[in-house]
Amino acid sequence: AAEAPVPEEPKPPTPPPPPPKEPTSAPVDLFVEDKNDTSVSIIWSQPENIGPSGLDGYTIEVCKDGSKSCSSCRYVIKNLTTDDRLKIRVVAVNAGGRSPPVALPEAVLVKEVADRPKVRLPRFLRQRYVARVGDKINLTIPFTGKPKPVVTWTKGGQPLDTKRVNIRSTERDSILFIRAAEREDSGVYEMTVKVEDFEDKASLTLQIVELPGPPASVKIVDTWGFNVALEWTAPTDNGNTEITGYTVQKADKKTGDWFTVLEHYHRLNATISDLIMGNTYKFRVFSENKCGISESATVTKAEAKILKTGIDYKPPNYKEHDFTEAPKFTTSLTDRATTVGYSTKLLCSVRGFPKPKIEWMKNQMIIGDDPKYRQICVQGICSLEIRKPGNFDGGVYTCRAKNDHGEAAVSCKLEVKQPTIADADKK
DSSP, rough: OOOOOOOOOOOOOOOOOOOOOOOOOOOEEEEEEEEEOEEEEEEEEESOOOOOTTOOOEEEEEEETEEEEESSSEEOOSSSOTOOOEEEEEEEETEEEEEEEEOSSEEOOOOOOEEEEEOOOOGGSSOOEEETTTTOOEEEEEEESSSOOOOOOOOEEEEEEEOOOEEEOSSSSSEEEEESGGGGOEEEEEEEHHHHHHHHEEEEEEEEEOOOOSOOEEEEEEEEETEEEEOOOOOOTTSSEEEEEEEEEEEEETTTOOEEEEEEEEESSEEEEETTOOOOEEEEEEEOOOOOOOOOOOESSSSSEOOOOOOOOOOOOOOOOOOOOOEEEEOOOOOOOEEETTTEEEEEEEEEOOOOOEEEETTTTOOOTTTTTEEEEEEEEEEEOOOOOOGOOOOEEEEEEETTTEEEEEEEEEEOOOOOHHHHHHO
């Protein structure tokens, strides 16, 4: 018998054809984000309709240089020539091809956008900047502006002496540097930053100071009793800053040691007192400014001799003051309330001379040395401490003060209450 034929396996169904690949819609919101002399930065938003084929990237088309590709919505076109005019457009790309382009409405001029220059003078330089001779000056003044501003410095309207002052400028700041300041470096320095037709200026005042010279002259004007009158004149060199005072010293001819009698003295004359009889004195004066005291002093040419004179001292007659006074309470007792078992204290103050004797009474009965009470009286402050009072310790308490010239008393009422029982204890 013949074998039956083997049936064929069924074929899988044919899949439907894939949807046609379509490009996206055009990118939107294309504009120039920033630009300078060699590059242009553009930015845009992705297409509103991307479609099933997705989005692979973008093509940037420049009229001068051809096409460039990127995958983000921002691109910087570099290595351009200043003052060129470029037409720029962006095309979205996917498997379906190129989208319609979006173009800038006008050609872009390759040139950095000018930003008005502005000097940011630090706060501490807005007032006079004071430094000492020999100090290192290093001042940084920041500024803003695009493109990089041109920085110039002058002193008193004249160009700087580059042998004395060094200037170093960057895109953000300018530094004025003096290695070792001298007094001739003092003055008004002006800094100017300029971008195209725009400029900004700032000035700073530099004052270089040092120790002053000594007074021009010092002389003894008069001598009487134990006193000497001095006068002097201001120094010819004030150290390029105002004189803040003078220091006066004296020296006995016997020892030659100098002692300071006046410091930070502001006048140009002074009277030196409490000198010793029989001694001969010389005087010298130092000048002083904000840097310190002068290195040398001016000494009087003449000497002052304190002569010995006969002295007949008659002590004045003083009437002895009578300080006696009857007791008087300056602070009275005040009524008080306390709780059974809680110590309390009564206070008052009294004055009088001779010192009055203090007695405490309860209900007109003298308390005496009852250990339940603690009595203290110091410097006229009188206190009575009632230790852990009971129900029968309430009443009228009196403090009485006595001396030979009279007596005085003050009273108060003390109320002793029962302790309050807590709600928890009631339950």
